[in-house]
Amino acid sequence: MSARQTRLDRKFAALQSEGRKAFIAFVTAGDPDPETSFAILSGLPAAGADIIELGMPFTDPMADGPSIQAASQRALKAGQTLEKTLAMVARFRAEDDTTPVVLMGYYNPVFIYGVDRFIKDAVAAGVDGLIIVDLPAEEDSELCLPAMEGGLNFIRLVSPTTDDARLPNVLENTSGFVYYVSITGITGSAAPDVSKVSDNVARIKGRTNLPVAVGFGIRTPEQANAIASVADGAVVGSALVDVIGETAKNGDKPATDCVARVLTLASDLAEGVHKEIQK
Amino acid sequence: MDGQNSYRAGPDEKGRFGHYGGRFVAETLMPLILDLEAAYKAAQADPAFEAELIDLQTHYVGRPSPLYFAERLTEHFGGAKIYLKRDELNHTGSHKINNCLGQILLARRMGKTRIIAETGAGQHGVAVATAAARFGLPCTVFMGATDMERQKPNVFRMKLLGADIRPVTSGSGTLKDAMNEALRDWVTNVENTFYIIGTVAGPHPYPAMVRDFQSIIGKEVREQMLDREGRLPDSLVACIGGGSNAMGLFHPFLDDSDIRIIGVEAGGLGLETPDHAASLAGGLPGVLHGNRTYLLQDDDGQIIEGHSISAGLDYPGIGPEHAFLRDAGRVEYVSATDAEALEAFQLITRLEGIIPALEPSHALAHVGKIAPDLPRDHLMVMNMCGRGDKDVFAVAEHLKVDL
Ligand SMILES: Cc1ncc(COP(=O)(O)O)c(C=O)c1O
Numbered sequence: 121m122s123a124r125q126t127r128l129d130r131k132f133a134a135l136q137s138e139g140r141k142a143f144i145a146f147v148t149a150g151d152p153d154p155e156t157s158f159a160i161l162s163g164l165p166a167a168g169a170d171i172i173e174l175g176m177p178f179t180d181p182m183a184d185g186p187s188i189q190a191a192s193q194r195a196l197k198a199g200q201t202l203e204k205t206l207a208m209v210a211r212f213r214a215e216d217d218t219t220p221v222v223l224m225g226y227y228n229p230v231f232i233y234g235v236d237r238f239i240k241d242a243v244a245a246g247v248d249g250l251i252i253v254d255l256p257a258e259e260d261s262e263l264c265l266p267a268m269e270g271g272l273n274f275i276r277l278v279s280p281t282t283d284d285a286r287l288p289n290v291l292e293n294t295s296g297f298v299y300y301v302s303i304t305g306i307t308g309s310a311a312p313d314v315s316k317v318s319d320n321v322a323r324i325k326g327r328t329n330l331p332v333a334v335g336f337g338i339r340t341p342e343q344a345n346a347i348a349s350v351a352d353g354a355v356v357g358s359a360l361v362d363v364i365g366e367t368a369k370n371g372d373k374p375a376t377d378c379v380a381r382v383l384t385l386a387s388d389l390a391e392g393v394h395k396e397i398q399k
Numbered sequence: 400m401d402g403q404n405s406y407r408a409g410p411d412e413k414g415r416f417g418h419y420g421g422r423f424v425a426e427t428l429m430p431l432i433l434d435l436e437a438a439y440k441a442a443q444a445d446p447a448f449e450a451e452l453i454d455l456q457t458h459y460v461g462r463p464s465p466l467y468f469a470e471r472l473t474e475h476f477g478g479a480k481i482y483l484k485r486d487e488l489n490h491t492g493s494h495k496i497n498n499c500l501g502q503i504l505l506a507r508r509m510g511k512t513r514i515i516a517e518t519g520a521g522q523h524g525v526a527v528a529t530a531a532a533r534f535g536l537p538c539t540v541f542m543g544a545t546d547m548e549r550q551k552p553n554v555f556r557m558k559l560l561g562a563d564i565r566p567v568t569s570g571s572g573t574l575k576d577a578m579n580e581a582l583r584d585w586v587t588n589v590e591n592t593f594y595i596i597g598t599v600a601g602p603h604p605y606p607a608m609v610r611d612f613q614s615i616i617g618k619e620v621r622e623q624m625l626d627r628e629g630r631l632p633d634s635l636v637a638c639i640g641g642g643s644n645a646m647g648l649f650h651p652f653l654d655d656s657d658i659r660i661i662g663v664e665a666g667g668l669g670l671e672t673p674d675h676a677a678s679l680a681g682g683l684p685g686v687l688h689g690n691r692t693y694l695l696q697d698d699d700g701q702i703i704e705g706h707s708i709s710a711g712l713d714y715p716g717i718g719p720e721h722a723f724l725r726d727a728g729r730v731e732y733v734s735a736t737d738a739e740a741l742e743a744f745q746l747i748t749r750l751e752g753i754i755p756a757l758e759p760s761h762a763l764a765h766v767g768k769i770a771p772d773l774p775r776d777h778l779m780v781m782n783m784c785g786r787g788d789k790d791v792f793a794v795a796e797h798l799k800v801d802l
Contacts, residue, residue: 179570179702180687182579183425183586189569201699227423228685232700254686256429258413258422279427281589286430304427305587 127220127248128273128296131170132331132352142353143168143344143393144333145386146224147360148175148191149208150200152368152378157195159379160364161212165219167383168390171333173251173355176205176225183253185308187358190365202229202238206245213246222249222275222296227263235263239270249273249296257289264293277301278324280316287327297331297352298324305336308358312337318350341392348393356389406653406729409720414603414690417726419719422602423686427586432689436604438509443611448504455500459533460490462497462615466623466780471750479773481766482632483783484620484648487755493785494613494644495526499595501612503530506593513588514538516595517581519546519574519640520711520758521553522785523597528560530595539563541580543573549710553789571704574714578688598641599718602689606718613647620780621651628778634659634769637782638762639732640676640711642718644784653729662721663765665707666734676705677734678717679725692719708737708797709757711785735764741797743767744787756785757793 135142145164150157164172177192177200184192209221223242230238230252242250250267257264257276264274273296281304282290291298300320302312312334321332334347335355347354363385367378409416422432442448456462465485473481486494506514514531516538518524524540531538540557544566547554557564570576578596585594599606599613617635624632635652637645639662652658667675675681678693685694687702695703695715705713724730735743743763748754755763762781770779787794795802 178700180575180579182582182688183427185583186569193570196701203699226686228687228694228696228702229700231686231691232683232696232698253425254423254689256422256424256426258429277426279425281427281430283430290426301427304589306583309587 124271126273126296127218128171131218131220132297135170141348141351141393142170142331142333143390144171144173144335144353144355145169145360146173146175146355146357147364148177148188148195149205150177150195150198151191151361151364152194153198154200154204154208156378158208158211160382161208162215163379163383164386165216167386168394169219169386171220171222171353173222173224173357174205174209176202176223176229178226178229181226183306185306185358187308187361187365191361194365194368202233206241206247209247210245220248221246222251223247224251225253227252227254230263235266239267239272243271247272249275251275251277251299253277257293260293268293268295275299280304280320284323287324291328294328294330297333298328299355300324300332300334300351302334302336302347307336310337311339311343312347314346314350317347321351341388344389344392345395354393360385406724406727407650409723410603410607416720416723418684419692419722420603420606420690422689423691424602424689425586427589431585431589432602432604434509438505439604439608442505442508448508451504452501456497456615460496460500461488463619463623464488466620466627469751472747475750476767476770478775479634479770479777479779480775481770482624482778482780483753484616484780486616486644486782486784487786491526491529492788493522493526493756494616494647495523495597496529497615497647498597498609498612498643499523499526499530502593502595503534503536506536507534509593511591511593512536513592514595515541515581515584515592516597517541517574517577518597519543519577519714520709520789521546521550521557522711522789524562525553525556525560527595528557528562531562532560537563539565539584541565541567541577541584543571543577544568545572546574546710549793550789552792573704575702582688598643598714599646599720600641600688600690600692600716606690606720609643610646610650610720613643614650616644616647616782617649617651620648624778624780631655632658632778632780634661634777634779636661636663636762636766636779637784638663638712638758639717639721640758641714641716642721644782646718646720648780648782649730660730661765662730662732663762664732664734665705665709665712665761666736666739667706669736670734674706675734676707676713676715678715679721679732680734682715684722687716690719692716692722708740709761711756711758712761733765735761739764741794744794753783754787754791755783756787757790759784
């Protein structure tokens with residue numbers, strides 16, 4: 121829709137010219153605490169993350185499974201707010217000007233922050249795109265249209281229940297990339313069926329030139345590899361967040377151990393996405 | 400409403416009541432709620448649907464529920480003439496069954512084979528489990544673990560009725576978390592499952608649909624009052640959790656501008672404390688569970704748990720149509736505290752021989768505040784939307800009585 125090239129457009133163009141797929145890493149901002157969370161965010165690009173999805177914690181994440189619910193609760197308990205999440209992106213941007221950051225979450229905290237103020241502050245912080253789970257195409261006037269106007273990409277979820285009649289409406293105001301939800305369900309549930317995902321990615325690509333990334337249910341480097349072979353990118357969230365949850369549990373020395381373990385898993389997943397696609 | 404001079408015109412085609420309502424759901428659910436909306440429209444146009452519902456209301460629920468002149472209560476307060484709409488006499492003990500039967504008939508029309516629901520106090524859960532048993536459909540009820548502890552009799556009733564009860568430990572383990580879990584289930588089981596929401600909340604078309612099924616309450620009151628007194632009532636009072644019994648009573652009267660309409664929220668330990676569930680008095684507009692409405696929340700848009708002595712009123716939101724009616728100034732919204740409700744509970748039990756649920760005890764507490772100052776020819780209707788069997792243990796505890 122917009123003629124401006126965004127960080128996401130540039131990233132996907134670069135990946136495509138190298139014949140690579142995108143590894144998209146999801147973590148929740150402020151989980152398990154602000155400093156550890158920043159260290160993870162800061163280390164993700166070197167670990168191989170091409171794009172970062174940063175969760176904005178919310179008390180009532182109704183599309184998320186237990187892993188990401190727990191991540192939200194840890195972050196909120198540690199004092200995370202939307203203002204702090206934006207500050208965290210700004211701090212990241214000061215050291216990394218190329219890795220796109222997409223904020224993912226639910227509408228209420230943004231609505232309370234104020235839509236116009238949020239868009240302005242998000243752009244200033246260096247946020248590239250938004251995924252707002254509870255804003256379907258029917259509610260585009262709330263945030264999608266003003267955000268796109270303001271220079272942010274608005275990444276829409278397409279699901280297995282989005283039929284061909286509905287798909288064009290869903291894609292109409294989508295930019296940056298399309299996020300295909302590989303299963304009907306919540307984050308962190310069953311592994312997707314690769315052949316079904318493949319058919320659906322093809323279906324979406326028949327209607328748009330945007331890259332299509334796939335997420336929900338991808339946990340291992342092998343699954344990431346299989347999904348990346350049929351899409352432009354693979355998103356992994358719950359598996360990474362579970363590592364934070366495990367290390368955060370053994371209280372005394374979460375920080376160093378936690379960051380290293382999350383980044384190790386991220387490297388393995390990145391390798392899975394980036395290595396020769398196995399046909 | 401914009402450009403229309405009826406308070407009964409909403410929602411618009413986007414499911415909005417003014418600014419409120421809407422369809423704030425994940426893409427996976429969007430096609431499902433569009434299907435539901437289409438199926439509901441078709442059912443409304445089909446006389447066979449209405450006939451089946453009326454038959455059940457008459458012979459299974461026991462409608463119409465009486466409109467009872469509470470003589471001793473009236474004498475006690477010494478002012479307005481107080482009538483009780485006796486929906487506590489319905490099968491299963493509350494107004495919740497009115498909505499459940501409507502929705503389960505719709506589920507059958509849509510070919511759905513599995514029912515899910517959320518419940519707080521367990522009254523909606525019991526009504527859903529009852530309807531599911533009546534129609535032989537498997538039923539899963541999500542209930543906060545904290546609420547299960549508070550409402551053991553209803554948990555057991557649901558089990559007897561064959562429902563699968565899923566304790567919800569996420570979040571704070573109460574009604575809003577049960578609703579999150581039900582939505583998570585629905586998003587996972589999109590093909591066969593029908594979600595019966597228990598109040599006038601959720602994404603469009605739920606707020607309008609639940610209101611329509613509950614409006615039988617107000618329609619009956621209109622007829623019954625005309626019969627009894629030859630005129631319409633002067634005021635209506637109902638308690639508000641999500642707001643379904645209140646919308647059911649209020650809606651048929653919204654355009655009768657002379658009628659004073661009052662909704663009573665749960666004031667908990669008092670509005671000056673953080674421990675209440677008065678979303679209109681103490682909340683701000685926001686978006687939760689598929690709609691925009693007033694919500695108890697902090698500066699960061701995080702939802703705050705409501706508190707009430709009554710597990711049926713502690714929802715941190717309120718149906719979007721109430722938010723609209725409040726902003727429009729058509730309905731007055733007030734609150735009653737735990738202590739006031741407890742006192743009203745005992746008063747009516749002794750004066751009228753009616754043990755009310757703690758929810759309508761809040762409405763009664765407000766009746767007690769205004770009735771004495773009203774003239775003796777003022778006709779007031781209070782919605783007695785539930786009976787107190789489920790609450791006797793909790794009340795004993797509050798009164799420090801060992802059973
Ligand atoms: C008897 C009774 N009244 C009222 C309510 C509150 O719901 P609503 O405001 O939707 O009528 C409940 C909810 O459990 C209830 O059981």
